[in-house]
Amino acid sequence: MIEDAVQLTPHDHPHKPACLSNLGNSLFTRFHHLPDAAALNNAILAFSAAARSSAGPSSTRLKAALQWIRCAHLIPSESLLDAYAVAIDLIPQAAWLGLPLRDRHRELLRAADVVRDAAAYALARGYYNTAIEWLEQGRSVVWNQLLQLRTPLDELQSRDSTLANRLRQVSYELEKGSGHDMAGAGEMKNAGGFSLEEQARQYRGLAVERETILSEVRCLPGFERFLLPRTVSQLAPSAHAGPVVILNASQYRCDALVLLAESDDVLHVPLPDITYEQVDNLQKSLNRLLASHGRVISPMDRAIREVVWRDRTPDESFKFILSELWKNVVRPMLDALAFSTPTAGELSRIFWCPTGPFSFLPIHAAGLYDDANTGPKLSDFVISSYTPTLSALALPLQEGTTANTMRLVVVPQPASDGHTRLPGARIELGHIKTTLQTSPSTPVSLVESIGTVDDVLTKMKESDWIHFACHGIQDVRSPLDSGIVLADRRLLKLTDVIKLARRHGGLAFLSACQTATGDKDLPEEAVHLAAGMLLAGYGGVVATMWSIRDSDAPKVAKSVYEQLFRDGNLPDYRQAARALHYAVKRLREEHNVPCVSWVPFVHIGL
CATH class of the missing domain: 1.25.40 (Serine Threonine Protein Phosphatase 5, Tetratricopeptide repeat)
Known part of the structure; x- marks a missing residue:
């Protein structure tokens, strides 16, 4: 039948x-x-x-x-x-x-x-x-x-202005509705008087119309691959600032693939000494440490969750995870890239693009920490950043500002956020102010937000850099609702951030908990606030993989801004990874904090 x-x-x-x-x-x-x-x-x-x-x-x-x-x-x-x-x-x-x-x-x-x-x-x-x-x-x-909806259409405009204008208008309408959720729409009305069911139907129609327009565009000479998946030759420029390492974890094998700026060939580094199951077990071990007796989430942490301290330190378990990553993943990579000995001079950069369970492991902190004086560590060789995709590292067609000054917006914990006070948030703001005052020639104007969602979103559009010192939440049930707690107990959600289209460039410093945690069920989608900041247009993001202590955050922020503002010139957000690298090193070595406290700080983007 x-x-x-x-x-x-x-x-x-x-x-x-x-x-x-x-x-x-x-x-x-x-x-x-x-x-x-x-x-x-x-x-x-x-x-x-x-x-x-x-x-x-x-x-x-x-x-x-x-x-x-x-x-x-x-x-x-x-x-x-x-x-x-x-x-x-x-x-x-x-x-x-x-x-x-x-x-x-x-x-x-x-x-x-x-x-x-x-x-x-x-x-x-x-x-x-x-x-x-x-x-x-x-x-x-x-x-x-969502990034494709914001693609500049200058070349298409010069070839066929009618098609360009149609595509621009449809993309704009689709982007306006990019955060919509029509599940169970029924007959509820939106602000425009349409039922959510009608709104969803209209949105689907726009998506179909866009596909039709794209088909017409691809019929034009020279536009055959317009907005189609990129080839390796198109992706290769992503390595302009340093090698990009994709870590692939499959049930069949684990491998690393490296893009190099000076080579058209892909460097393949098999990882035969680690399996998917072992990577997954390392991730689960880390989760157990963080949940039970590791990250150590107290009232003075910048997360909204209740876990009590335990007597037993998780440091030895952390060191085991970091050593396994070093021996079986990072060391083979450094050997393949000919990093045989630690660099005495200025460190070069490396960008990690992890997949699967690798996405939740602190690759940047891999090393042997039993003896801090002799154990090799990744941070001795390179400065690490992460990227959700290769395309996220592509050089923008134009940077956001060519002005001689820049605006840095700070968002300290609002009094009305409804959560435990964070004394470190005001200390952090004080460090930033002091750093600017001691570098009077630095062309940076400091603006403090009143802490409402609307004010923050407005200032994000108008400013160059932004710094949050607040409570953060990673919503495990609805990751798109993850965000930062602001005034009147409202959240600046991931869905709010991804609707924001600002000029490209600048730094987003997310001194809050769990801003780069992600969704364990969607490891390939980077569903976290830090990735959302990249999508909104920031060139680089300082974020956290899990909860951070309120006492540690001001130390890291102070060190980062001292380095970025020290020469009196216009700060470059592309130096933030270097500044964070040395700030975390100082936290680890001078303040002698456990792994759980210094490891979560990460840099994402350029």
């Missing part, structure tokens, strides 16, 4: 992929009960036909592609590479712009591992460029969609 349904359904019918998938599932079940290679091969044919169909919902075709991959792994199949390629192409289509953000994230959960597994298979076949292109295309899908 299923075969008959497939035969009777026209090729361009929207139910065709579902019929083919049902046939594939039936054949796959037959294979399991009666080991029949022919049934498995026929299942592969059915799933591949469903996945490649030009009709039907993208989510249905993505499910078929995932089943195709599953079947092709069971027998030697030349179609496996094609199966992965089709799946990677379908991921952004399934999580398309016409869906609310939360629905897009739900779609991406279906393909949680396939991107990393695809890269691992490509690496096993020697296709290094393909692996990088797939990892870039299939990760941070939602962020890339």
Whole structure:
């Protein structure tokens, strides 16, 4: 009967992929009960036909592609590479712009591992460029969609102003609704008088119209790849400030891929001494430390959570995790890059782009800390930054300001945030003021926000840099609602930040807890406030992987700004990673704090 349904359904019918998938599932079940290679091969044919169909919902075709991959792994199949390629192409289509953000994230959960597994298979076949292109295309899908809506259209404007204007208007309308959530819309009305159901329908129509316009643009000579996934040659300039290392953790193997500014070739570094299971166990061990007797979240921490101190220090367990990362991940990378001995002079930079469970591990702190005098550490060799994608490191077409002065907005803990007072927040603000006063020639004007959500968003648009010293929340149930606690107990949410489009450049210093924590279920999507700041246009972000102590934050901020403002010139946000590197080193060595206190400070971006 299923075969008959497939035969009777026209090729361009929207139910065709579902019929083919049902046939594939039936054949796959037959294979399991009666080991029949022919049934498995026929299942592969059915799933591949469903996945490649030009009709039907993208989510249905993505499910078929995932089943195709599953079947092709069971027998030697030349179609496996094609199966992965089709799946990677379908991921952004399934999580398309016409869906609310939360629905897009739900779609991406279906393909949680396939991107990393695809890269691992490509690496096993020697296709290094393909692996990088797939990892870039299939990760941070939602962020890339939102960034595309803000793509400058100057070249298209000069070629076809009508198309450019249509695309600009549709993109603007889509971006206005980029934070919408129409789930369970019913007949509720929005501010414009439309029901949420009508608003959702309008939004889906705009997404379809945009795809039509893009198809027309790609028919123009020279625009054939307009807003299509980037190739390695297009991604290579991302390494302009230093090597970019992608750490891929797959159930089949772990690898590192390196882009270098001076080379067109991708450097592949296998990591045979660590497996996905071991990386995952390191992440779980870290989580247990932080939750039970490690991060040590007290009333004087900048997080909203209640965990009591324990008598036993987690330092030895932390040191074990950092040593495992050093021996099995970082040391092989440094050897491949010819970093044989610590650098005596100025350290160069390196950018880490971790995937899967690597995304939640402190790669930047890897090293041997049993003997601080002799144990090698990553920080002895390079200055580390993180990036959610390669594209996030691309040089902007133009920086945000060419003025001779800059505005730094500070947001200390508001009195009405409804949470435990943070004495360190005012100390932190005092350090920044003092640093500027002792460097009178530094062309920086300091502006203090009143701490309301509206005031902060307005000042983010108008200023160059911003510094928060507040409580932070990573909402584990709804990561898009993570944010910073401001006046009147309101949150500056991730959904607020990603709607903000400001001029590119500047530093966002998030001296609050858990601002780069992310969602464990969506490790490839960088669902945290720090990534949102990059999306809003900041060139670099100082953030935290977990809770920080109120007494440590002012020390780090003081050291960072002393370095950035010391020469009296216009500060460069691209020096923030270097400043944070030495600030954390000072916290670790001079103040002798445990690993749990200095490790969480990280730099993201340029």
